[in-house]
Amino acid sequence: MKKNMLFDLFFTFMKIGLFTFGGGYAMISIIENTCVEKKKWISHNDMLNVAVIAESTPGPIAINCATFVGYRQAGFPGSLAATLGVIVPSFTIIYIISTILNNFLEIPVISNAFKGIKIAVGILILDVAVTMIRKMPKKILPCTIMTFSLIAMFFINIYSWKISSIGLMLTAAAINLVIFVMIDTFGRKGGTKNDLS
């Protein structure tokens, strides 16, 4: 029985990996459809929880979901089967493409098309940023961190400074943690209400 479950997990997630285009959020709806409605592996409520956890943990959302559902059904082997299942189709397809198409960009029509696509990618990234800013709590600290990172990253891009974005992130996380701990330990005595939630 257990073995069957592992196969089922692997092939179900392989199908999900094979038929979802556009990544992340498109995938959540397919996973919901398959795992909640058809297979009844997890409840709708679980699915919402995974989506929230997926947002606050790093990495591709599909991987978070696969790991969650797999673990629920069959423990660690299950999480491995589901995660591998979701990766195998993209890996195979992309690997084949990468070995075949190499000098694709030298064809004029293609390279013109990619000049257009390059612009679309910039706009798509801007759209993610705008959506995230809308959801961000409008408080002094997050807004300040956001503004400073924006300016710093902008100059890093323009002048090709050797500072990586990871350094910026770790600094921001550390600053926020220190301020939080300070408010948490000293703030209450003074009776000042902190806005850091």
Added chain:
Amino acid sequence: MIYLDLLLGFLRVGLFSFGGAYGAIPIIRDTVLSYGWLTDEELTYMIAVSESTPGPIMVNLATYIGSTQAGFFGAALATIAVVLPAFIVMLLVMIFFKTLLKNKYVQAILQGLKPCIIGIIFATGIYMTGNNCISLRKNTSVDVQAVIITAILAVMMFGTRAIWKKKISPVMLIVISACLGIILEG
């Protein structure tokens, strides 16, 4: 050592990418440019290929870059590296720390990370869009065709939501942008 670079580079991408595929692109861009694996043009090409093939975009990009840099094993290594942090974090959350994400210190770290990531994503979006239209580094010159394409796409992206309350899909936008590129740049 290319294998080690791929492993570390993509572990970094996997660990620090929040906000879905396009949110991850600034981090991926930063990583591949700093290692000198790809140029901006090649990265755009790969993003488009990843978008038009099934599966998580981050996984597609990792496989592609790994494969072009170091063949099959490079591809396998990069793919595993990009997936591993999400896999492990999710398992940890489920097995040991059901309340880990609610812990106030973990929250404080996440609350600091998120606005910073938003800033990075925003800056990269502005830079990439601006750089397509105006050459920021060399003598400042305006690319008129690019400005026109940018304007059309921006109206489509941000205008459709206002009219139909539903956003245009990334795939659709990329298809349209490719057509505009062929028509206007050709």
